[in-house]
Structures are given as C-alpha cells and as structure tokens.
Amino acid sequence: MLTKILARGGPASGYLFLRYLRGMVLLVATPISLLLGWVIPDVTAGLVKLANSERYRAARYLKQPEAAPLPDALPRHAGDVVTLFKDKSFLRSLLLLLMPAVVIVELVVAVIAVVAIPATVIAMVLWPLDPGGFNLVGVPIDAWWKALVFGPLQLLVGLGFLGWVAPAVARGHARAVLALLAPSAEQVETARLNERVAELTRTRAGAVDSHGAELRRIERDLHDGTQAQLVSLAMRIGIAKQTMAADPEKAAKILDDARDGAEQAMTELRGVLRTMYPPILADRGLAGAVSALSARSPIPVELRVGELGTVPASVEAAAYFVVAESLTNITKHSAAGHVDLLLERRGSELYLAITDDGIGGARINEQADLLGRGSGLHGMVHRVEAIDGQMELQSPIGGPTTVEVILPCA
Structure with missing residues (x-):
C-alpha cells in the first residue's frame, strides 16, 4: 500500500514543484514579454516553444501518446503587430500566463504531500526537547497524549495528500494544459499537410535522383557492354565480307566469332532489360519471381508467401528489386x-520481411563504405519511398539483420 502511495505521490509532487518553478519564471518574464514581444519576434517564438514543452511534459506525466505540438510562431519582422495577432499559435500560448495563478496552490499541495509525514515523525520524537515548539495539524505539542493523538492524524493527512490529493491536482493540471494549449483542428490539418508536402518533396527528390542514377547506369551498361559488342560484331561481319571471296574458310571462322559475339550481346542486353522491369514479373507474377530469386541464391532461403491478391506493377517491381538487392547484399557482406x-498481403498493404543470421552492422549510407556496403540500401529506400512505402532496417552488430518493407497497394 505504502509503495503504491509513494509511486503515485512522488512523480505528482515532482511535477507540481517543476510547474511552480516554471510559473514563477513566467510571472517574472510576463511584463518583459508584453513590453518586448511585439518588437522582438524571438520572444513570441520562445513562448510558443514553452507552450509545446508544457504539453510534452503533461502528456508524459499522464503517460499518453506524445501530444500534437502547436505549429511554430509565424515568421515576422520586428513591430509587425498584424502578423503577431494573426498567429494562432502565439494567441493560444498566451494561456500559459494563467499558470502563475494556480501554481501557488499547487505548491502548497506538493509541500504538504512531501513534508507532512517526515514533519510528523520529527515532531513526535523531538517535542520533549521543546514542549509547545512543535505543531501537529496546527496544535502545539506539549504532552504525550497530544503527540499520540494528533501525530497519527497528521500522518493520515500526509498520506492522503501524497497518495490522492497531489496526484489528482497534478492530473488536473496536466489535463488542463493539454486542453488549453492544444492546437486547433485547422492547425493540426495544416501541419499534417505541410509535413506531407515536405515528405513528398523529399521522397520525390530521392526518386528523381535514384531514377537519374539508374538511367546513367543503364547508359553505361549499354555503352560499355552491348554497344561495344555490336560494334565488334559489325566490324567482324565487314571483315568476313571482304575476305569471303579470297579465303572462305577464314570468313566462315570470322562469322562464327561474330555469331558468338551476337549471342553475348543479346545476353548482356537481356541483363540490362531485366534491371529495368524484369520480364519474369509479367510471366510468373511477384510470387514466382521472388521464388526464382530465392532459388538462385547461394545461401539457403526459407520462403513464405501468403495470398497477395492484385498488386500494382510499380509495387511488384519495387518488391522484386528489394528482394534482389537484399539477397545480393546478404551474399556479399553478411556471412550468413x-x-x-x-x-x-496485409489489408491494403504488401508486407515484406527479409531476415538473415549474419554478422549484422548494416547501415543505410548515401556512399558505400570501405567494404562496399550501404549504397544499395540507400537506393532501396528511395525506390520504396517513391511509391509512398516504408522501409525499416534493424541490424545490430552480431546480427541478425532484418529489412522490413511496407508498400501500399490501394
């Protein structure tokens, strides 16, 4: 019972003490804020940040999910009163100025909750040293019967304040802070839209960068591989044509080499095309394509495929390349x-999880590290975020490594 009382009263009293200190700071700073706030933009911006700090601590005390913060104060120039009074976050944060009106009462509650029990014990033990100099529930103690009657009474009062009154006052304060300083529905929606725009700008920029890098890679592969093979093939056919009349056997040998070169060029071209959109996806679907990737992996893969339903082509391609890149990384770097x-399929989302028992330590980097790791994962993130998906990497040192991907299918 006593443990539960302390567990409730301790945090509540601490919360009330800190609110008192902040309230006193606010009381001192209020005249300065009112005088200088309209001139110095940082003062009003600081008040909004203080309001958000109070909301965060109130939600933390109540053990609630993190409360939606007030949007930052509107940018303005010194003396711009029009913008100041259009700023809904600033106007809402002005309610903080009510705090000094209640923190004195809350401080009294917190002091009684914390001090009552130790003061009772001290008074009951030491009153003989100074009869009448110690008080219990406001009664001077000059006899043992008074100590034995009023001491337990003050103990009950102290336990009541510690276990019930202080927690109730602290909860009331925290709930009032969350209610009074909450952003309006319009502010929440605007903040959500702004965040969404920022996220889309970031992911689309990453997708454009990734797409550009992919085009450069395809161009490089075609230029250095297929194009070189085709140029060599044209030269061999030309030489064979020139030597056909004089030396048919040599011409035939050159044509055989040209045929081998053509087959090699076709193989390289198919490889390039597979990196653009794997034909196996159109032929066998996502489940079959992932099964083929798993079968080709030099490391044993335990594959579990659920019912996928209809999956958009862009999602199929993203999932396929995530699996392909992950298996390649595991083979090269994980020692798994x-x-x-x-x-x-989970509702309207496609869920993909790849776990290996390797050495771990994988990180998402824009540039490959000294061991050549990281850049492939960065490309995977761009590919997933480009279609509004989410990717999470867990790879502690020593393993295991897990890549989780959620892709929207609706």
Whole structure:
C-alpha cells in the first residue's frame, strides 16, 4: 500500500514543484514579454516553444501518446503587430500566463504531500526537547497524549495528500494544459499537410535522383557492354565480307566469332532489360519471381508467401528489386548461413520481411563504405519511398539483420 502511495505521490509532487518553478519564471518574464514581444519576434517564438514543452511534459506525466505540438510562431519582422495577432499559435500560448495563478496552490499541495509525514515523525520524537515548539495539524505539542493523538492524524493527512490529493491536482493540471494549449483542428490539418508536402518533396527528390542514377547506369551498361559488342560484331561481319571471296574458310571462322559475339550481346542486353522491369514479373507474377530469386541464391532461403491478391506493377517491381538487392547484399557482406523471407498481403498493404543470421552492422549510407556496403540500401529506400512505402532496417552488430518493407497497394 505504502509503495503504491509513494509511486503515485512522488512523480505528482515532482511535477507540481517543476510547474511552480516554471510559473514563477513566467510571472517574472510576463511584463518583459508584453513590453518586448511585439518588437522582438524571438520572444513570441520562445513562448510558443514553452507552450509545446508544457504539453510534452503533461502528456508524459499522464503517460499518453506524445501530444500534437502547436505549429511554430509565424515568421515576422520586428513591430509587425498584424502578423503577431494573426498567429494562432502565439494567441493560444498566451494561456500559459494563467499558470502563475494556480501554481501557488499547487505548491502548497506538493509541500504538504512531501513534508507532512517526515514533519510528523520529527515532531513526535523531538517535542520533549521543546514542549509547545512543535505543531501537529496546527496544535502545539506539549504532552504525550497530544503527540499520540494528533501525530497519527497528521500522518493520515500526509498520506492522503501524497497518495490522492497531489496526484489528482497534478492530473488536473496536466489535463488542463493539454486542453488549453492544444492546437486547433485547422492547425493540426495544416501541419499534417505541410509535413506531407515536405515528405513528398523529399521522397520525390530521392526518386528523381535514384531514377537519374539508374538511367546513367543503364547508359553505361549499354555503352560499355552491348554497344561495344555490336560494334565488334559489325566490324567482324565487314571483315568476313571482304575476305569471303579470297579465303572462305577464314570468313566462315570470322562469322562464327561474330555469331558468338551476337549471342553475348543479346545476353548482356537481356541483363540490362531485366534491371529495368524484369520480364519474369509479367510471366510468373511477384510470387514466382521472388521464388526464382530465392532459388538462385547461394545461401539457403526459407520462403513464405501468403495470398497477395492484385498488386500494382510499380509495387511488384519495387518488391522484386528489394528482394534482389537484399539477397545480393546478404551474399556479399553478411556471412550468413540462412535467410528467412516473408511476403504477404496485409489489408491494403504488401508486407515484406527479409531476415538473415549474419554478422549484422548494416547501415543505410548515401556512399558505400570501405567494404562496399550501404549504397544499395540507400537506393532501396528511395525506390520504396517513391511509391509512398516504408522501409525499416534493424541490424545490430552480431546480427541478425532484418529489412522490413511496407508498400501500399490501394
């Protein structure tokens, strides 16, 4: 019972003490804020930040999810009173100025909750040293019977304040802060839209960068591989044509080499095309394509595929390349002996999880590290975020490493 009382009263009293200190600071700063706030923009911006800090601590005390903050104060020039009084966050944060009106009462509650029990014990033990000099519930103690009657009474009062009154006052204060300093529905929606715009700007920029890098890679592969093979093929056919009349056997040998070169060029061209949109996706679907990737992996893969339903082509391609890149990374860098791969539909989302038992330590970097790791994961993130998906990497040192991907299918 006593443990529960302390567990409730301790945090509540601490919360009330800190609110008192902040209230006193506010009381001192209020005249300065009112005089200088309209001139110095940082003063009003600071008041909004203080309001958000109070909301955060109130939600934390109540053990609630983090409260939506007030949007930052509107940018303005010194003396711009029109913008100041249009700023809904500033106007809402002015309610903080009510705090000094209640923190004195809350401080009294917190002091009684914290001090009553120790003061009772001290008074009951030491009153003989100074009869009448110690008080219990306001009664001077000059006899043992008074100590034995009023001491337990003050103990009950102290326990009541510590276990019930202080927590109730603290909860009331925290709930009032969350209610009074809450942003309006319009502010919440505007903040959500702004955040969404910022996220889309970031992911689309990443997608454009990734797309540009992909085009440069395809151009490089075609230029250095397929184009070189085709140029060599044209030269061999030309030489064979010139030598056909004089030396048919040599011409035939050159044409055989040209045929081998043509086959090699076709193989390289198919490889480039597979990196653009794998034909196997159109032929066998996502489940079949992932199954083929797992079968080709040099590391054993335990594949679990649930019912996928209809999956958009862009989502299929993203999931396929995530699996392909992940298996390549695991083979090159993880020293793993086993891979678990889960692919399933969860409502309107496609869920993909790839776990290996390797050494871990994978990180998402824009540039590859000294071991060549990281840049592939960065490309995977761009590919996933480009279609509003989410990717999470967990790879502690020593393993295991898990890549989780959620892709919207609606």
